[in-house]
Amino acid sequence: MSAITPDHDTISLDGARKARGNLTGARIRWAMVFVLLVFSVMFGRLIWLGNVEVDTSIEGQTRDAIMASRPSILDRNGLEMAVDIRVPSLFAEPRRIIDVDEAADAILTVLPDLDPAWLRNRLTGDRGFVWIARELTPAQQDRIMRLGIPGLDFLEESKRFYPGGTVASHVMGAVNIDNVGIAGIEKHLDDDNLALLQNLGLARDSALTPVNLSIDLRVQHILHDELVDALERYQAIAAAGAIMNVNTGEIVAMASLPDFDPNAPATMLQEGHFNRITAAKFEPGSTFKTVTMAATLDSGAVRITDQIDARFGVRFGRYTIEDFHGKYRILSVPEVYQYSSNIGTIKMMQAMGKDNFRAFIERMGFDGAPPIELPEVTQSAVPANFSEVGAATASFGHGLSVTPLQTLRAISAFVNGGKLVEPTLFPRTEAEAMADAPQVISEQTSLYIRYLMRLNALSGSGSRGNAIAEGYRWGGKTGTAEKVVDGRYSSEKSLAFFVSAFPLDNPQYAMIVLVDEPRPENEQSGRTAGWNAGEMSGRIVTRIAPMLGIQPNLDPMIDTQLVPVELRAGLQQSPVSSTGL
Known part of the structure; x- marks a missing residue:
């Protein structure tokens, strides 16, 4: 019996070892299966992710x-x-x-x-x-x-x-x-x-x-500062201005109040916060007499030496157009401009003819919207055809509405030798600007207009502003346009304009300034443009001219040289022009 026992123990030990080996092998196989499954899932996930279109946008x-x-x-x-x-x-x-x-x-x-x-x-x-x-x-x-x-x-x-x-x-x-x-x-x-x-x-x-940009931030700041001052000084509801290089068309400053803070764009949506230089149109008032002067002198229908009978108002049916401050006498052409005579301006336009006058307005770019890079522009409102009375009122700036930028562009052409340069907000050379600019008036007519604008500064409605800007050979034309309220012109609410250029012995810059519904600054002052927009323009010129390289010069010979040769020579003038005015 003792010989058999060891064999039995050996068989039992071998069986246990074999069972443990089988269990280990099974565990290894299951582990491998598990690992394969994990890698299969990861591999499948990678394939899925590779086919998924990654969203690279946020809300579109x-x-x-x-x-x-x-x-x-x-x-x-x-x-x-x-x-x-x-x-x-x-x-x-x-x-x-x-x-x-x-x-x-x-x-x-x-x-x-x-x-x-x-x-x-x-x-x-x-x-x-x-x-x-x-x-x-x-x-x-x-x-x-x-x-x-x-x-x-x-x-x-x-x-x-x-x-x-x-x-x-x-x-x-x-x-x-x-x-x-x-x-x-x-x-x-x-x-x-x-x-x-x-x-x-x-x-x-x-x-x-x-x-x-063509903007000069120094000049821009001064213009903006003077507009802010105008709102307070004249208790106005709005004011605006722009300054343009007459030879290149570059806008060196443009501002309109009320304005907004572009850092808070929502303020742009407040009522009245729009660009009045490009996106608004107004009756230009007597500033448009400069256009009429240029038109009639350039056409040859009126000469600078002519005299105009302004003794009586111009009658249309039961209506008579009079002068605001009438002289009611025969006026020379320069006096018609200097005294802003409605009567004289109408008669000069009539000598040219209403259709020719309307064609000149179109030639000067007053139809449509002003050409500028800004998207905020508006269309002018100029009748396609003038009636006799429509042409008469248009000659002194009523019955039509244009943007201030269109007026500024025209004034630039009137003083730069007759080239209608397109305004721009980007730098441009004079050669580039003049290459595509049409000749709209003769150089001689341009000399006449420069003289008239300077004359008005010396002894006309611009004299108050000229006293401020003395030495800078500045000149221009006022315009006080009554606003339409309830279908009628209001004597209480008006728009004051001043269009000007400097230095008129060698024109470089033109400027337009407007003040909306100004009140007299004090008891001694008035509310017409010479008292507000005119003085304001003079203050602006005094501050910006030195920055623009223009030095004051008080030599009286400069103004003498601006007088046309025909007038300097003292040519004989008839009491009434041969044109029958």
Whole structure:
């Protein structure tokens, strides 16, 4: 019996070893199966992810577009007028939000102005990206990041910043929350692809070429400052002005009040906050007599040496047109302009003929909208055909409405030798401007108009402004247009204009200024344009001329040389012109 026992123990030990080996092998096989399954799932997931189209947009806008920059906008001297700054914006991935209520409550501790119901709705669902708040401060970004909420993240956006604020708002315009131009030169840049934003993916990493404007920020600031002063000084409801280089067409300054802050674009929507230089039309009043003078003198129907019978009003049916401050005597052509005679102006236009006068108005660019890069423009309102009385009233600036920029362009042509240059907000050389500019009046007529404008400054309605701008050889024409209220002209509400140019011995700049519903500055002053827009123009010239390289010169011979040779020679003048006026 003892011989058999060891064999039995050996067989039992071998069986246990074999069972343990089988179990280990089974475990290894199951482990391998499990690993294969895990890798199969991972492999399948990778294939699925590879076929999924990644959402690279946030609420319909690509991330590249959101992060893209706009070019800096500089004035003609390189001073910054608009720049981009980088700001954080908060977005959420609702499908990753674990507890909507908890996330919403936490966000509201940092951004309490958000609507709780709106916020919870934004955080609910399986969307990939939704905006929560745009253009936050770095401090707000830091506080939200400290909350540690899954599903929230930040994206750096470009935000437009205007260092000058309101100073050039109507020129600059504004951009929306997505940094897209919605008004002014900003919209023009987008419309013309000058901002290079078509390469959005590169725009955020590459420096964009700055855009230079023709605006001189120094002059712009002075113009804006004087407009602000005019609103207070004359208790006016609005004021506007623009200054143009007569030889290049470059606008060196343009402002209109009330204005807005482009850093807060919503202020642009407030009532009355529009560009009165390009987007409004007005009856130009007596400033339009300069147009009539140029038209009649250039046509040859009237000579600078002629005399006009202004003793009696001009009658149309049962209506008679009189002079505001009538001399009621025979006037020379310069006196018609100097005393702003309605009677004399009408008779000069009649010598030319109403149809020829209407054709001249068209030639001077008063039809349609003014040519300028700004999208905010309006169409003029000039009758297609003039009746006799319509032509008469139009000759002194009533019965038609034009934009101030159209008037400024015409005045520039009247003093630059007769070339109708297109205004622009971008730098341009004189050669480039004159290449396409039509000759609308002769150089001789231009010399006549320069003399008349200077005469009016020396001894006409511009004398108050000239006393301020003494030495800068400045001159121009006033216009006081009564506003239409309830279908009738109001003697209480008016628009005051002054169009001018300087220095008239060598014209370089033209300017238009308007003051809406001015009141007398004091008991001794009046409310017509010479008292407000005229004086204001003189103050502007005194401040900007030295910046523009124009020095004062009090030599009396300069004004003498502006007098036409025919008048200097003392040619014999008949009591009444041979034209029968």
